Amino acid sequence: MGGHHKKNLRAEKAKVKLKGAKLPKGLNVTKTDFKVRKIEIRTQLKESVLSANNGQRQLNLKEALSRLKHHNLKFRTDALRNVRDAIKAGQAGHLIGHLNELVQGIAAGALDIEQEVRRESFKTLDVLLDGLPVEAVVPFFHIIAAYLRCAMTHVQPSIQEDSLLLLDVLLQRVPSRLLAERSASTIISNFIDMISRTRHDTQHTNRLLTVRLGQGQLTTIKWRTKVLLRLQQILSTLIQQNSQTNSRDSTAGRVVHYDPTKVQYYNVLRPQPLDSRDLYSIVGERLRKAENEQLLGYVEQLMPLLHDNWIEVRPQQQQQQPNQLLNADAAASLHVILDIMAQLWQLVLQYEATQQDSTHELSDWMRRTYAVSFMRIFLQDSNYPYQQMPLAASAQSMSGKKAKKLKTPAAGGELCIAQNLTLVQLVCHFWPQPDDEQSEDYGSLLYYIHQCLRRLVTLSTDEQLRLVAALRALLLDNGAALLQLQAHRMGTVMQTCIDAYVDQQYATREGISTKVLNLLCQIVQRVDLYQGYGAEEQFAKFLSYLPQLLLKPNVADVTLMAMSTLCRQQNVVFMTALVESASEVFANLERLLVTGESCSKESRFENQKRIVNLFYHARKCGDVNQLQATLEKNSSESIANYLKSIFSYE
Template structure:
């Protein structure tokens, strides 16, 4: 082995050694005169495009990944990217990835950073606006789950921002979808946000929460914000319940001998429209009624306690801005609860729930909101505390006169006490006089408040009138007279259907012969009865109006029939343009015309100036032979 090693050493020594010679000057330079060509991958350029603001535009895969990234900046960039894509009109390619998108966007409601939560709500708003409700419905449970988690979160800041997410759903999601899927659960979460369960044996098993940790926001403002959203949720239930009560019109087939008739031989495929309780052979009445009673049992004590905390002393009857806003939403919620109870009882032909409510809360309502004999009523706000411009969503405080609050209290008092006693005469007289005073300022009221004023008159003048005419007859008849004068003087606006509601109220009173007589009959309703035929000269007339006219003719009301005869030529000549709205809408046009012509059968004996003959000649000249022959037949009967 030693010889082999020496041989290797000799070989190494024989190698040529470099002596470290340097290159000549000018040769140690890097050449840069060669040409290169860029490598372009078009897909990468497309996915890495930039927006006009300089932000990178990610592709869909990157966006879905960044929505779940641990970095707040990455999540916000992904949310902005989705929003920019939808605004640019690229929402169609998102249809196949809506589940992942809603998961990532709705999860932002639970983000610890407020900026990320706000970006999440903005993106959800833009996405829901761009998509059809049918595309959102399969994934709505994802959004609702994150909303409920945010509403019950341990951090007050996340609870507060959950109301902003709910605002997005209330604005962008159809009421039917919101009411069917999660309204009942959300209502329970609302109750938890302002109260907690009690562990004593009190009937009211919840108490208001005091320390919410909301920073600068007061407890009263926080509860008002929560109750405003609860008001909107209950409004969706009322809106949906009103639709379900309307039945679809039945198909009417008239047999004519000389015309071919077509009938369905094969029945179409019938869908099972029953609810879950009917499919399982369970009674839905007990389930729905129990749930509604649970809402009322939990909310009524909380609403009254919330009002008692801000209610001023009798020595200081004026309300602060916060107290006026709180009263506004509390009264509105109670009114919605009564509306839901009315819809439920009308659909199930029962009065158990309303009787239960009156038994438990009627006396407390009078004590807390009106005091004895209405000493606290009406409420007014402290002057000079006008509400500043705010981005907060919800109803205003009602102004210095607190008219919406006071009108709501009048309606609620009639709901709680439909059969007042003689001892409550002073209280109800006070309420009736307040409505009459409000009619004096009718011209300055917006349509919404005019509509509420009409709704407050209905229980006093119609629903509870039989008892009230025994207790406060003079104030009630004075209120009716003032309302009739306002209607004939066209002081009620036609916007929002206000004038139509007033007309419907008067017609309903006239149809009840006992009320019509006790109010004074033709003497009291004279201005209205003389004005009533003029409604037949308008483009449309309501079904209830025609029904009331027929009732007046059958009652041989001389005031109305005389006015009808005087307007006969104009009414008959306008028949071709008249349309009937309401329950009779969609019926044969000539059938509605015959209903108007039948009125002249009762009034023909009062035609001293031969107005009907003049009307008949004008109809024949216009060429309407069908209406002319029918009117001739009506006049020849007798």
């Protein structure tokens, strides 16, 4: 070994070594003053789990689906995030052929034992439903609904709590029609199971509220309120679906059913019956209960639970403190309880409005069963109007994080205006024909409504909407009966309502001012209510202001119908004000638009003739020649000729 090494050294020394002078300083520099062209790849592919990379999209998708079921937490969360990122990148169209496995894998995360995986699955499902059309989701909605029901009835309290987050995703992304038709009844029954259990005894109610002990971070009251809030949203989807169905039915062709006891006219064509149901509806039709049976089941299960929930939450009445205030949890619970009751009544009234026999069996049954207990629990045995403890006083004994939670508007504010106004509407539903026993209760309700009208400008938009609903129930629906009991207070409320409308104190958002106008117009058109409230003496300010609506850019069709009714009734106050503003009305006639479902652009001239017809009835309150001259001066030739022709008739 040693000799071989020495031989190599001698050979290395024998090599010819090139020796030269070193370069001067500054010349040993690489030249960079040459031009180059950038390398461009026009169709550069992005790497993603679900991207079409070298024809391996099928393999990558299978790998992502397999990782959704992996035992490792990180693998499952990364797979959900990669699917979400791919959908956000605009690759949702590549997933339509594999939605069955994908929806199955994502929805299964709702039952995962790890909270992080459940939250990631909800986020991914939210992005998936947002990125896909409704038609692509419909065949697989039963998979999501099945996992939702399993999560809502799971033995783990944490999974039950997170199931509400999955429901929030469905409420936001799934159309109300799909949610109402497919799983609303089943989801409502699961909601009831989350806060109560079946009761095996002979008492009237068949369910009992459950107590939440050591399950999660929520108390029993907060947990029930959280569940009831989602139940309220589900019921709102049913109401929205019913209203859309009724509007479609009203615009469809009229179907006449033969009745030998009545005079009927058959100058209509029966529309061709088309089976527009999908496969799910045809298969599950026999299992689905009738609409009246479903409503009856909702009311029978929910009304006793809502009553018991409020009895448990409300403050106990004490002689030393007769006017106790509600804490934040009690106010929030009362808010959602009363809203659910109002929604149940709305569903019942919507169902009865669609029945041809016009029976009120379901609403009459609700009044016989729950009216007395409702008045006693929510009105007579409680401190009405309700008020909440001041937030500052309630937050003194709490930490800063908990004090911030109390500032949420779910409780309805310190004055509990939303709860009190909803309670007024419910009392009118339960007692539409009050007698002397309810006179005192209605007196307190009318006094509270009058106080709300006096501070109308301080109310929010939601509170004003509730106020208008309460005014309709008091002044219109129950007006004839209440005028016999509380005539003075009813007149005071009516006068305050008219003054607030003429002074433009109602908000224009959400059409609140228009709703009040329609309410007043409907009251004026009813002779019994018009005379009961004081006739011209009460409505003079409103009737004198009514023609000013014709000077605006548009007027509602309902308002125009009310004006026509007043003219046919020969209302002198309205017709006199109409004639006095004739020149301004005629000048605005060409620009005025009539809005409403029955009005279209093609009927613009017909709507103008409707306005001119008002002056035909009101011509006796002014000079006919002056009216005709004013119209010819401020309107088109066609309208002027039309007025001449109708004025020629006697």
